[in-house]
Amino acid sequence: MAANNFRHALFCAIITLIISYPIIGFNLEAQGIDVTLTGADASTIVMVLLAAVIVFLFQMFREQIMGGLKSLPHPLPQSSKEPMAENRRAKIESWVLTGIVVLALFWPFFVSRGAVDLATLVLIYIMLALGLNVVVGLAGLLDLGYVAFYAVGAYTFALLSQYVGISFWLALPIGALLAALFGLVLGFPVLRLRGDYLAIVTLGFGEIIRILLNNWTTLTGGPNGIGGIPDPTLFGMEFGRRVKEEGNTSFHETFGIAYSGEHKVIFLYLIALVLAVFTALVIRRFMRMPVGRAWEALREDEIAARSLGLSRTAVKLSAFTIGAFFAGFAGTVFASKQGFISPESFVFLESAIILAIVVLGGMGSQIGVVLAAIAVTILPELAREFSEYRMLIFGAAMVLMMVWRPQGLMPMRRIHIELKRQE
C-alpha cells in the first residue's frame, strides 16, 4: 500500500515537472524577427521544483489530508438540530426573505457606484441561475447551452432598439418571449435525449447561436457588437444628463435634483432586483404547481412518470421554455446595463459558470442557487487583488466545495404537499 502510494506520488510529481517546466521554465523572446528561447531564472526553476514537491507530498498523504478535510466541523451546525415545525419555519423564512429584499431596496443609496454595479450583475446571474435551475435542478435535463437564451434576450433588445427603436420596457417581455420560443424550438429535437447526449446537443445549440451572431454581420454587426442600447426609463423619464428622445423628460429635472450618474446605476439595480424577485416568486409558484411535480417526477424516473400518463413532451418542453424565458429576461437587463453587447459576452464559459452556480447552490434549491450566484460573482471580484491567481483561487474553491459539500451550499429541501384530511 505504502509502496504503491509512493510510486503513484512520484509519478504525479514527475508529470507536474514535465508539464510545468517547458511552459514556465522557458521564455520565448523576440529579437527583431527572430525568436530565441531563453531559460528562466533560478527562482522560477525553484518554484517549479517546489510545486512538484507539493504535488508529491499531497499525493503521498492524500488519504490523511482528505480524511482531515472530511472531519472538519460541519459548515451548518444547526442542521443536526431538530427541525422546526413546518409552518413556523415557513413563516420565519418568509419574514427573513422579505427583510432581505427590503434591505436590498435601500442598500444602493449608501454604497459606492461600483458596488451597485456589481450587485446588478449578481442579480442578473441570480435570474439566470434560477432559470437554469428549472431545467437542470428540477427537470434534471443537463443544458450546457443555456447562454444561448441569454443571448437571444440581449440581442432582441439590442436589435429592436436599433432597427425599430423600442424601449426597454417593451423589449423586456418580447425578449423573454422570444427566448422562450427558442427554448421551445430547441426542446423539440432533444426530447428523446437524456444526460450526456442532451448536454452535447445543447452545447452545440449554444455555439450555433453565438457563431450566428458573430457571422451575420449585416444584421448583428458581427464581432463589433451593437452599441448605443438605450437605458431603461421611468415613466418616460430618462436618466441621462440630456434627454435623447422627443417627448421624454429627464429624471433629475423632474424632481429638481442635481444630475448624478448614480441615479441610472441605482435605477438599473432596482429593476434587476424587482425582476430577480419576480423570477424567484414565479418559479417558486411553478414548483408548487402540478407542473413542478411533473418535472421532478420526470427527473426521478422517466418511465414511471410516463406510466402515470405524464406526457414527456409537455413536461420537458415546459421546463425548457420556462427556463429560457427567464434567461431572456436576464439578457434584456444585461443589454441595457452594458449599453453594448457583442457575441463575446455569450461564450460557453458563461453557460459553464451558470451551471456551476446551480450545482454549487444545490440542485433545485432556490435559496442555495441565490447564495451561490452571489458567491460565484463576487468571489473573483474580491480576489482581484491576487490578479492572475484569482481564477486559480476560484477553481480551488470549487474543488474544495465539491469535496466538502457535494450536495451544494443549501441542498434542496422539498416542498411537501400537504393534503387536508377528510374528517
Add this chain to the structure above:
Amino acid sequence: MLVLEDVHTHYGKIEALHGVSVEVKKGEIVSLIGANGAGKTTLLMTVCGNPQASSGRIFLEGREITREPTAQIMRSGIAIVPEGRRIFSGLTVEENLHMGGFFNTKAEIRKSIDHVYELFPRLQEREHQRAGTMSGGEQQMLAIGRALMSKPRMIILDEPSLGLAPLVIKQIFEIIGQLREEGITVFLVEQNAHQALNLADRGYVLETGKIRLHDTGKNLLENPDVQNAYLGG
C-alpha cells in the same frame, strides 16, 4: 376490456412479438407467464404504446389504442405497475401517491390516498418517509398503490413478485385478489408461475414472442408441459 389482435412488435429490425393475440375480459384476473426473454414485458410495453406495435391492433374497452401516444393511453382508465417498481425514490410515500393521481382533483386524490392506506396500512405508517428508504415489499406496495391512484378500471402488473421474500409475495398476491373484488380487471405478468396461475381465471403462456398455450389457470397448472417448463416438474 383489453384485446390484442395479432400484434407484432419490433425493436429496430428485431421482431420481439410474432403475432400475439390476448384477451382480458372485464373483472378477470389473467396471468401471462413465460421465461426470461419470452417477450412478456415487451407485450405490456406495446399495450402502453412504447414501443408501438408494428402491425396488429389493440383495443381498450372497444376503443382502438394501437397508435395512440403513451400519455393518452395511460390516462384512459388503465394503470401499470412497471417492472422493478420504479417508485420516485426521492419523494415521500404520500407524494408518490399524489403523483399517481396527477390528473385528478385534490378531493379525489385525498379519497384515493385514504383508500390505498386502507389496502396497505403499512404505507400510512411510512407516509412521510422517502420512498427509496423503504424495503422492497413496501416499495412494491407503494408502486401498486400509486397505480391505483388514478382509479383505473384495469391494472397491469409486471412481475410484482420480483426480488421479494415468499411471505411478502403472498401478501402482494392477496392484495391482487382483493383488487378483483373491487371490480378492477387485472392483467398479471409473472415468472412466479405457480402463484400467478393459482390466482388467475385464465392464463397465457408466452414463448419466444408467441402464445404457446391458453387455458384456464387451473388447467394450465395441471398441464404437464407447463409443469415441466415453469413449475419445476
